[in-house]
Amino acid sequence: EDQVTQSPEALRLQEGESSSLNCSYTVSGLRGLFWYRQDPGKGPEFLFTLYSAGEEKEKERLKATLTKKESFLHITAPKPEDSATYLCAVQGESSGTYKYIFGTGTRLKVLA
Amino acid sequence: NAGVTQTPKFQVLKTGQSMTLQCAQDMNHEYMSWYRQDPGMGLRLIHYSVGAGITDQGEVPNGYNVSRSTTEDFPLRLLSAAPSQTSVYFCASAADWAQPQHFGDGTRLSIL
Numbered sequence: 042e043d044q045v046t047q048s049p050e051a052l053r054l055q056e057g058e059s060s061s062l063n064c065s066y067t068v069s070g071l072r073g074l075f076w077y078r079q080d081p082g083k084g085p086e087f088l089f090t091l092y093s094a095g096e097e098k099e100k101e102r103l104k105a106t107l108t109k110k111e112s113f114l115h116i117t118a119p120k121p122e123d124s125a126t127y128l129c130a131v132q133g134e135s136s137g138t139y140k141y142i143f144g145t146g147t148r149l150k151v152l153a
Numbered sequence: 154n155a156g157v158t159q160t161p162k163f164q165v166l167k168t169g170q171s172m173t174l175q176c177a178q179d180m181n182h183e184y185m186s187w188y189r190q191d192p193g194m195g196l197r198l199i200h201y202s203v204g205a206g207i208t209d210q211g212e213v214p215n216g217y218n219v220s221r222s223t224t225e226d227f228p229l230r231l232l233s234a235a236p237s238q239t240s241v242y243f244c245a246s247a248a249d250w251a252q253p254q255h256f257g258d259g260t261r262l263s264i265l
Contacts, residue, residue, distance in 0.1 A: 045195075072251065073251060075253055075254075077256075082258070082259075083258050083259075084157070084243050084245075084256030084257050084258045084259055085196070085243070085254075085256045086256070087253040087254070087255070090253055128195075128196070130196075132250075132251070140198055140201070140211060140212075141186075141198065141254070143188075143195045143196040143197075144195055145193060145194065145195040146195065
C-alpha cells in the first residue's frame with residue numbers, strides 16, 4: 042500500500058538556524074513527489090516537484106532533494122515568514138494514475 | 154488572476170441537510186479534485202475529474218457526489234450531512250494529472 046510519512050510533526054527553529062524536514066514514502070512506481078506550503082486558513086501552495094532519485098530543486102532558502110525512499114526539504118537560515126505547515130505528496134503507479142497521497146505535514150515555527 | 158475559487162468559505166449544517174460546495178477555476182485546467190483535511194489525517198482525496206463529463210472516486214467518496222459539466226466548475230454535493238463530515242474541504246486543479254495542483258482556500262464545514 043502506498044504511504045507517505047513526514048517527520049518531525051512539529052519543529053521550532055530560531056531565525057537563522059538551518060534544518061531539514063523529512064518525507065519518507067512507499068510507492069511501487071514513483072511518478073512524482075510534490076512539496077507544498079500551507080499557511081493557516083489557506084490552501085496548500087506548490088513549492089517543488091521531483092521526479093527521479095538524485096534530483097534537486099531550489100527556491101530562495103528552500104532546497105528539496107530526492108532519493109529512492111525519501112525526500113528532504115532543507116531550510117537554510119530560515120526567517121519568521123517561513124513559518125507554515127509543509128506538506129509532501131506522492132503520485133505512484135499503484136495508487137492509480139490520477140491520485141495523490143499526502144503526508145500529514147510538518148508544522149514549522151521560526152522564532153525571531 | 155483568480156485561480157481556484159471556493160464558496161462558501163464557512164458553513165454550518167444540521168444532520169441530514171444537503172448542500173453543494175462550489176469550486177471554479179479560470180486556468181482552463183482539465184484535472185480537478187476535492188480533498189478533505191482533518192487534524193492528524195492529512196489531505197484525503199474524495200473525488201476527482203480528468204475532464205468535463207469524467208469523474209472518479211478517490212479514497213473517501215462515501216456520502217459525496219460530484220459532476221463535471223464544464224471545464225471550469227466542479228461542485229461537491231453532500232447528500233445527507235453527518236457529523237463525521239465536519240472538516241475543511243479543498244478543491245484543486247491542475248493542467249493535467251502529472252502537474253502540480255493549485256488549491257483554493259477551502260470551505261470550513263461544521264455539521265451539528
